[in-house]
Amino acid sequence: MKIGELARRSGLTAHTIRYYERIGLLPYADRDRSSQRDYDVSILVWIEFLGKLKTTGMPIREMLRYAALRELGSGTGPQRRALLERHREQVRARVAELNACLLVLDTKIDGYADSDKRIDDYDAELFQHRQQSSRARQARPR
C-alpha cells in the first residue's frame, strides 16, 4: 500500500502521514525500489489507535512516549498500561467537566426560553452599561 491509499484508508493526509513518520509517531516505512513508502495494512490498526488517543486529547509528546515504549517491545507492557490508565483518568475527568458545563448551558438556555426575556435582558443591560462611553478602537483575534 502506497501513501496515497493509506491516506484514503486512514483519513489522514499524505502530508500528515509523512509528518507522523518524521516525528516518530509512525514507524519508518519500508521503501520500494523508487523510494516510495510501502505500507502493510497492519499500520491501519496503529493509526486508528493513535486517532483515539488524539480524540481524547492526548498531546503528541505523550503519544510519542507510548510509541517509544511499544518499540522497546514486550517488557514495557506495565509502563504502557500505566500510561493509558493515567490518560483514562484524565479523559474521565474531562467528561465530568463537560457534563458539569452542560448543566450550566442548560440553565442558561432555559433562561432564554422564558419568553426570551428576564434574566438575560438584565445581563445585557448590565453589559451595555459598562460599554457606555467606550466603543471604537477594536482589535481582531489573530
Place this chain on the structure above:
Amino acid sequence: MKIGELARRSGLTAHTIRYYERIGLLPYADRDRSSQRDYDVSILVWIEFLGKLKTTGMPIREMLRYAALRELGSGTGPQRRALLERHREQVRARVAELNACLLVLDTKIDGYADSDKRIDDYDAELFQHRQQSSRARQARPR
C-alpha cells in the same frame, strides 16, 4: 477593582484580560484618572461564563459572536439561545465521542492486564518487524 485583583479573582492573568478586551470578548473597561482599568464585580459572572464556553471547546471566534449579540442587547435573545443550543449539541456529541474512546481504552488496558502479555506483545512484534532495517535520522516535533 483593578486588573490585578480581577486577575486573582477570575483566574486569568492580567495579560489575558487585556487580550480579551482587545479582541472584544470583554467590554472596554472604564479607566480611572490615571488610565487604569476599574472593574465592577459583575464582570466576574461574564468571565466565568466565558470560561464554561472555553472549557467546552467553543472557539474564541464564536464567543465573539455571542458577545456581540449580547452587546446588541435585548432583541438578540433568540439568536443567543440558538447559538448556545447549537453549541450544546456539539458538546453532547463530544461527550459521546469521549465515552466511546473510553471503551476502547478500557479494552486496551484490559489487554495489558492479562499477565501483561498476549495481544500487545503481538502488536509490538509486528511493529518491530516494520522497524527492522530502518532507524537513524529522526525529527523532533516542534
Place this chain on the structure above:
DNA sequence: CTACGAGTTCGAGCGCGCTCTAAGTCAAGC
C-alpha cells in the same frame, strides 16, 4: 518520446490562544 500523476525531501508558513517584553506612567510610603 513525452506527458501525467503519484510519489519524494526539505523547510517555511499558518491558525489558535495566549504569553511576554519593552518602555513608559502614576500614586503611595519612607
Place this chain on the structure above:
DNA sequence: GCTTGACTTAGAGCGCGCTCGAACTCGTAG
C-alpha cells in the same frame, strides 16, 4: 524627593499540530 510596584500600550514570540509549496524523481499509458 525618591523608590517601589502595579499599572499602561504596542507589538513580538511561542507551543501545538499540522499544512503547504517548491523542486525534484519515477513508472506507466498513449
